[in-house]
Amino acid sequence: MGLGVLAYSAWLLEFLVPTGVSPVTQPTADLLLANPLFQVTTGIAGLSFAAAGPPLMRLVPVRWTGRLSALTLAGFGLLLVIGTAAPESAPIRVLMNLVFAVGTVSLVMWWPPGWRAWALGGLTLVLVAGMLVALGPAGWRGVFSRAQHVAHTVVILIGGAYVLRTPLAKTRKSSVADAMLDRTRPPNPN
Numbered sequence: 001m002g003l004g005v006l007a008y009s010a011w012l013l014e015f016l017v018p019t020g021v022s023p024v025t026q027p028t029a030d031l032l033l034a035n036p037l038f039q040v041t042t043g044i045a046g047l048s049f050a051a052a053g054p055p056l057m058r059l060v061p062v063r064w065t066g067r068l069s070a071l072t073l074a075g076f077g078l079l080l081v082i083g084t085a086a087p088e089s090a091p092i093r094v095l096m097n098l099v100f101a102v103g104t105v106s107l108v109m110w111w112p113p114g115w116r117a118w119a120l121g122g123l124t125l126v127l128v129a130g131m132l133v134a135l136g137p138a139g140w141r142g143v144f145s146r147a148q149h150v151a152h153t154v155v156i157l158i159g160g161a162y163v164l165r166t167p168l169a170k171t172r173k174s175s176v177a178d179a180m181l182d183r184t185r186p187p188n189p190n
Contacts, residue, residue: 049077
């Protein structure tokens with residue numbers, strides 16, 4: 001997920017690399033047409049998010065809302081990859097935003113109360129940014145599109161923090177690799 005967040009944030013390079021894309025009026029999708037660097041970084045982000053799905057499936061609780069969170073991150077990644085091949089495809093962009101919003105809603109549904117507040121704040125950011133992109137003044141689409149990227153990044157970072165801060169359940173079944181590691185660890189003296 002970390003590599004995905006870094007690559008997904010590569011749109012910030014537009015301020016260092018000449019693109020001819022207006023950050024105020026043109027959406028970030030136009031960067032994909034302006035410079036191959038943005039196609040590569042978006043593809044890397046997509047592949048990274050898609051690859052994060054299966055490991056997350058092992059970390060989330062075994063209930064549909066937890067699984068939906070992992071599946072939507074992977075689906076968002078796959079749609080990013082598809083979007084690099086079809087940057088002007090409005091249906092892909094809409095589907096990408098819908099999948100991301102569904103994934104954020106799923107976090108609100110299963111995270112514990114303290115974390116749920118963060119997920120709800122992230123969901124608010126995602127929905128407001130999405131509405132501004134879809135319905136805001138056309139002269140500001142670039143600004144709204146970039147705000148949407150920031151909102152997505154914030155939600156993914158909050159999700160990453162949750163994964164890092166939450167210990168694995170003791171009741172979860174050990175994998176073969178876990179069992180092998182347990183046999184090679186020295187016994188706990190306590």
